[in-house]
Amino acid sequence: MASNIDKWTRRRFIQTGAALAGGAALRGAEPLIAQVKPLIQGPQVDRMLRIGNLPLVVASANGIKAIETAMRLMKDGKDPLDAVIAAVNIVEDDPNDQSVGLGGLPNEDGVVELDASVMHGPTHKAGAVASLRNIKNPSCVARMVMQRTDHVLLVGEGALRFARAHGFKEENLLTEKSREAWLKWKESMSSKDAWLEPVGETPQSRDRQGAGETPKGTGGKDAIPFTWGTINCLGINAKGDIGGVTTTSGLSWKVPGRVGDSPIIGAGLYVDNGVGAAGSTGRGEANLQNCSSFLIVELMRQGRSPGEACMEVMKRICDRTEKRLCDEKGEPNYSLILYAISKVGTFGGATMRAGAKMAVMDKDGARLVELPGLLPEKRKQE
Helix, strand or coil: CHHHHHHHHHHHHHHHHHHHHCCCCHHHHHHHHHHHHHHCCCCCHHHHCCCCCCCEEEEEHHHCCCHHHHHHHHHCCCCHHHHHHHHHHHHHCCCCCCCCCCCCCCCCCCCCCEEEEEEECCCCEEEEEEEECCCCCHHHHHHHHHHHCCCCEEEHHHHHHHHHHCCCCCCCCCCHHHHHHHHHHHHHCCCCCCCCCCCCCCCCCCCCCCCCCCCCCCCCCCCCCCCCCEEEEEEECCCCCEEEEEEECCCCCCCCCCCCCCCCECCCEEEECCCEEEEEEECHHHHHCCCHHHHHHHHHHCCCCHHHHHHHHHHHHHHCCCHHHECCCCCECCCEEEEEEECCCCEEEEEEECCCEEEEEECCEEEEEECCEEECCCCCCC
16 A cells, blocks of 8 residues: 555656646646645655746856856757756866866876766666766767667777767867876875975975875875866756766876766766756765665655755765775765755755855856755864
8 A cells, every 4th residue: 555655646746846847837736736745754845846946957066157058058948968968068178177078187197087977867868988088078978878879888998989980089188287286196195206396395285175095105295185076967957857967087196997986877977857866076986885876866756855865875875984084083084975956846965074065057046055064074274
């Protein structure tokens, strides 16, 4: 009996969302709301039945300048996946954003390797590339994998050959700014190698920006921090169709060939057109070990709001963090942010430590929204 009620609840909930998203009059929606409300558990019911918040675009904070493009394209009738990919292309093309695309921070050999995934709600199809070199828009190659192959994920040389075959232009992705950052990292790693810092420059202590502990064996020098950089963007149009994309240059100074969560469907990105979508930025290994995005969507299917689902998954990740990645208090010492949207236009997220934001654009315009943190923000020591 409970199983049938659950199925009926989900069906009626989705029908309600479709009616509201399509611009149904409040009077016409009232019978559906009256039927659904008693069957949805918890105080989130009113938020889940929010009216008039479609279309909606959310992204990681570095997508604040891009989400307006996604919104405009969806309002012009473009597919939501095409819209969010066009949005992240703006960031991928920006040489000053060292987290993705052109100018992304390289691996330990000084080579930029890019990862990306896309997922299309209406068809439930997905595409991804990993360890892709010389192509600044891996999100577009990922879409091509989805559209023109029977596969989901292509990696390395195979992904590059596929991109070449479809006319993608190769170019050197290592900008002068990123090259200098890589060189400083290499020079600061150890006092026992032949790499020296410029004459007159004194090594300074640098935080790892919440990325975890400093590598062992760094000698007497202070290592340049590892950083995780990514853009996730999720969009839902007025009809309730959803598209999502995650693109990244990954962990800076990584071992060549390292792949994080961004190109893995269910980890760095997941879309279910009947429920919602989720994505992530930050320590990819933590998301890979917990299939975070898939789990967030499944929790929303069970009735959690986007924010509640993200925080529940964040708690699980925190509890499973190995000791070497924790600080003296036993708390995770890395950055992680989760983002989610629901079928009916609600949004939310969670961050490992307070202080992070997400970019949002809806009927109220584009803005940055502060996310709840599982742990308090770390204060830099004076």
